[in-house]
Amino acid sequence: MSFDFSDNHFSLFGLPVQFRQDVVDIEAVYRTLQAQYHPDRAVTGSDSDKRFALQAATHINDAFHTLKSPLARARYLLKLQGFDTQEETNTSMPADFLMQQMEWREAIAEAKQTHDLDELEALATQLRSESRSLTTLIAGLIDDKQDFNRAGLVVRKLRFIEKLEQEIGDAIEALLD
Numbered sequence: 103m104s105f106d107f108s109d110n111h112f113s114l115f116g117l118p119v120q121f122r123q124d125v126v127d128i129e130a131v132y133r134t135l136q137a138q139y140h141p142d143r144a145v146t147g148s149d150s151d152k153r154f155a156l157q158a159a160t161h162i163n164d165a166f167h168t169l170k171s172p173l174a175r176a177r178y179l180l181k182l183q184g185f186d187t188q189e190e191t192n193t194s195m196p197a198d199f200l201m202q203q204m205e206w207r208e209a210i211a212e213a214k215q216t217h218d219l220d221e222l223e224a225l226a227t228q229l230r231s232e233s234r235s236l237t238t239l240i241a242g243l244i245d246d247k248q249d250f251n252r253a254g255l256v257v258r259k260l261r262f263i264e265k266l267e268q269e270i271g272d273a274i275e276a277l278l279d
Contacts, residue, residue, distance in 0.1 A: 107161055114162070116131060132166040203262055219274065
């Protein structure tokens with residue numbers, strides 16, 4: 103079996119190294135690679151073959167999860183360019199974004215407290231729209247302008263949005279139980 107563990111995720115999947123990707127293509131390549139390198143195919147092989155198949159499948163899974171998520175894909179592309187998004191250490195954000203985030207958090211807290219499912223769903227819709235806008239902006243910054251500094255800031259914003267979306271999803275789930 104031929105498999106190069108040093109390939110970046112894009113090379114492994116035969117994709118151009120860019121942010122804009124078709125998730126359908128990513129999923130199709132993933133299924134092909136999994137079928138080719140799945141550990142079940144090495145069940146009758148040597149211990150070395152089994153270990154290789156498991157490592158290859160793990161590498162393919164990691165690449166798939168990175169490439170299919172816009173946030174993870176942006177982080178990965180920036181990392182390939184040598185740029186650290188500093189998500190854990192740099193929490194500075196533009197004042198307008200911080201104000202908007204505070205408003206969303208307050209609205210979420212109020213909707214949770216009043217068990218307002220309609221408001222939570224409306225907030226979820228609003229955040230999905232914001233997420234799509236940020237994803238489009240990241241595509242332009244990385245693929246078209248190679249403005250990795252600004253892309254890093256937008257990645258941090260997208261991370262905040264995804265956390266809020268998760269919080270809303272958890273609140274909706276709790277109300278529906």
